Amino acid sequence: MPKNILHLTYDMRIGGTEMVIKNIIEGADKALFNMSIFCIESPIGPWGIDLQKSGIVIDAKQRKPGFDTQLIKAIRRHLKENRIDLIHCHQYTPWVYGVLAAIGLKTKVIFTEHGRFYPDSSSWKRKLINPVLNLFTDQVTAISQATKQALVEFENIAEKSIEVIYNGIAPLNFDVKKAQSLRKTLNIPHGHTVLGTVARFDPIKNHTMMLRAFAKVLATNKDCTLLIVGDGEERDNIEQCITQLNIQKNVILAGYQAKPAEHIAIMDLFLLSSLSEGTSMTLLEAMSIGKPCVVTNAGGNPEIIINEQNGLLTENDDMQAYAQAITSLVTCAEQAKTFGENGKNIFNQLFSEKVMNTFYKKIYLDE
Numbered sequence: 001m002p003k004n005i006l007h008l009t010y011d012m013r014i015g016g017t018e019m020v021i022k023n024i025i026e027g028a029d030k031a032l033f034n035m036s037i038f039c040i041e042s043p044i045g046p047w048g049i050d051l052q053k054s055g056i057v058i059d060a061k062q063r064k065p066g067f068d069t070q071l072i073k074a075i076r077r078h079l080k081e082n083r084i085d086l087i088h089c090h091q092y093t094p095w096v097y098g099v100l101a102a103i104g105l106k107t108k109v110i111f112t113e114h115g116r117f118y119p120d121s122s123s124w125k126r127k128l129i130n131p132v133l134n135l136f137t138d139q140v141t142a143i144s145q146a147t148k149q150a151l152v153e154f155e156n157i158a159e160k161s162i163e164v165i166y167n168g169i170a171p172l173n174f175d176v177k178k179a180q181s182l183r184k185t186l187n188i189p190h191g192h193t194v195l196g197t198v199a200r201f202d203p204i205k206n207h208t209m210m211l212r213a214f215a216k217v218l219a220t221n222k223d224c225t226l227l228i229v230g231d232g233e234e235r236d237n238i239e240q241c242i243t244q245l246n247i248q249k250n251v252i253l254a255g256y257q258a259k260p261a262e263h264i265a266i267m268d269l270f271l272l273s274s275l276s277e278g279t280s281m282t283l284l285e286a287m288s289i290g291k292p293c294v295v296t297n298a299g300g301n302p303e304i305i306i307n308e309q310n311g312l313l314t315e316n317d318d319m320q321a322y323a324q325a326i327t328s329l330v331t332c333a334e335q336a337k338t339f340g341e342n343g344k345n346i347f348n349q350l351f352s353e354k355v356m357n358t359f360y361k362k363i364y365l366d367e
Contacts, residue, residue: 002034004083005364008075008098009090011039012048012058014258016281017090017114020143020167020356022047024088025056027357033364038078040071040094046258068097075101086364090114092155099133110363112141112165113151115278116299118204122154130155139363141165143279144300163363166303167279168356171288171347174261182262186252192225193330196267198260198282199274201232206296208234208241209319210273215245216323221330224250229263231256267291269329269336274298275316287347292339294325304351310343 005028007021025035039048039060048058061074075097079087086108089098095111102109134140140162142148148164151157188194195214199205207228214226228238228251235253242251257263260282264270270286270293277299284304286293293311295301296318305311312329314321329336349355361367 002030002032003085003364005033005035006079006082006084006087007035007037007090008087008094009037009039010094011041011043011045011060012037012051013045014047016167016278018045018047019169019281020112020114021090022051023169023353024357024360025051027353029361032361036082038075040075040097071097072100076105079105079107086110088112095137096133099136103136108138108366109136110139110141111137112143113147114143114167116147116150116154116276118276118298120150120154120276122156127154127156130157134158134161137161139163141363143167144303146299146303147278163359165356165359166351167281167284168351168353169281169284169288170353172261172264172285174265174289176265179262179265183266186227186254188225188227188252188266189223192223193221193268194225194227194266195269195271195326195330196227196229196263197271197273198229198257198264198285199272199280200230201234201238203234204275205230205234206273206275206317207238209317209322210271211238211241211245211247211251212319213273213323213326214251215247216319217326217330218247218250221327224330226251227254227263227267228252229254229257229260261285264291265289269294269326271326272296272301273322274301277301279304284347284351287343287351290340290344292329292336293343294322294329296322304346305343306346310339310346312339 012018028035036057040063042060042062044060052058063071084107087098088110089095090112091114142164148162152159264286270291272283272295279300293305295305296316297313298316307313312325314325
């Protein structure tokens with residue numbers, strides 16, 4: 001008899017947390033697990049719709065402002081009616097509601113923290129209540145050592161109760177001919193080294209620092225193009241920064257791309273300039289196809305990019321150091337190639353969806 005596993009989350013829009021849930025569900029052994037989703041916000045999002053089409057049951061209830069006691073009752077009713085053996089709560093707020101809904105039931109509770117805000121913070125109320133919530137939680141997991149330490153420091157959750165399970169994804173799948181065509185469509189000059197990133201336009205991603213660093217790189221390496229994939233609230237600031245630096249001819253804003261596989265494929269060097277980061281899915285995707293990376297020493301980044309092994313790490317928000325790191329790989333193709341090959345090997349060992357699913361399978365089966 002398969003175990004009934006319920007994933008409790010905000011919604012199933014396109015994002016890192018949602019990708020983890022999707023990968024767990026799609027990689028699950030159907031003989032062992034019957035998986036479903038409960039969203040505490042609506043609409044459920046495009047990945048939710050895709051999973052529904054594939055036969056995954058998804059329930060959703062719009063959370064009311066403030067503390068919604070009716071939501072607790074709705075989740076508890078769902079747990080009982082569907083005989084849920086285990087509820088996997090993704091992120092803090094779903095955990096709070098999930099624990100309270102499951103108290104007194106035989107349903108096992110797992111909480112996964114997927115990332116932290118920058119700057120990090122907490123409150124005395126959370127530090128008081130979290131150890132109590134943890135008493136009713138069978139396992140806490142974090143997506144990186146940095147996230148684990150944040151739970152200890154800011155959330156007052158016992159370190160010994162937290163297991164690190166890195167996010168896992170399938171290796172990036174792209175069409176070589178489409179990638180070659182895309183390069184031509186974007187009018188990237190022949191012979192240019194393509195630097196690139198895929199990230200939402202949010203202050204935490206620190207695109208403006210990346211742009212200033214890129215301007216420094218261009219001063220000595222003019223045959224470079226920066227390809228930026230994404231969109232969001234920072235678009236105006238990013239466009240103004242590009243204009244002020246007078247680098248319009250060498251920067252391409254490709255906008256939001258639901259499936260940026262070919263965009264990543266044409267990048268010679270992948271960049272991530274975040275002020276804070278959990279486990280970047282696009283960073284893992286770039287690694288999976290052998291792209292050398294330059295990233296800031298933020299959050300989980302140094303657990304993915306080992307300095308001078310599969311890429312380069314620079315101090316957070318240090319434009320000069322970031323520019324120097326990029327320049328060193330632009331001017332040394334052999335080193336960049338080695339970093340890329342090493343990154344692909346590290347990905348296969350630690351960050352594939354198969355590795356992640358193996359760890360969660362053990363927790364689900366209580367092995």
